[in-house]
Amino acid sequence: MTRQIFHRAIPIASFTCWLLAGAWLAPAVAETADSAAGRAAVAAVEERFANLGDSLQVTVLDTRHDLEQCAQPDAFLRNTAISRSGRLYVGVHCQGEREQTLYLQVQLRVQGSYLVAGRDIAAGTLISADMLEPREGDLTPLLGEAVLHPEDAVGRVARRNLTAGSVLRSRNLETFMLVARGQPVFFDVVGSGFRITGKGEALEAGNPGETIRIRTESRKTLSGVVSNRGTVQVAL
Structure with a gap:
């Protein structure tokens, strides 16, 4: 049995009017990165995390259409905690007639060097410089965890066994104590x-x-x- 499918034709004039009406009703969305508020947010993040790695890439994720109305934007970071995905929120205070405070989500990517174990290190070992090797790469998922500088590891003690090539993390090191509690x-x-x-x-x-x-x-x-x-x- 042949199944017939019917299509209802829409007159071109009616279809054109429908498209125009839809376009008129759709809200205009401005590119956040091109707005003064977006640029202020990017500048605040770059200034705050300038020493975090060798290079930073900051992208504003919000696309709110009212950002163009933000006069004299003043960006600030109330909370500098960065998620493992590299996302954080930046506050932007808008002045003028429409005074308001907006919170924009931004994406931060950090490239730089970090340290890995140059060989297997047993728990309780006092870390020396010859046990460490530098690596280059994406620091974003390692922020707040990876040890970036040798002076932050040398002279400390491994809290657990570290395999060669593993990222050196602050939580896996402890301060060397000549006298331990309970000793x-x-x-x-x-x-x-x-x-x-x-x-x-x-x-x-x-x-x-x-x-x-x-x-x-x-x-x-x-x-x-x-x-x-x-x-x-x-x-x-």
Whole structure:
């Protein structure tokens, strides 16, 4: 059986009027990047994150048609948190007769260098410069996590095993402490004409020159300064 399909013809004149009516009813959408508000938003992001990498690319995603009416735009970043996708919001205060504040979503792309493990690094290892290698690429998904400069890693300790080539992340490193919390320590109590040496437990972590609290074997709590040898000097 043959199935017949019927099409209703629309007169050209009527169709033209319909198109014109639709075009008249559709709101005009301005290109945000070409507006003064868009340019102000881009400039604010570029200034705030100028030192984030080797190069920045900022794209305004909003296409609000009222941005052209934003007079004397003043852009600001109230929250500088960037999502893993590189998106954030920029506030733009419009002055003049139509005073208002708009929030524009922008896309940030950052290209630059970061550090990776040059070899397998075991947990608890003190990081040295020869363990690190630089890499170039898209930093956007690594913002706030990747270690960008050797001085931010050298002298710290790996909190977990790191495989060769893996991105060095701040959360996987911890500050080296000569004395760790809970560690058995020796202490010296120095007074006028006497000196007492004893053994206790560190109640806080510390490096040479820092003051920490310890608990003696007799359960007394003392405060003292960590020495270069890891002992605690208590002055009375």
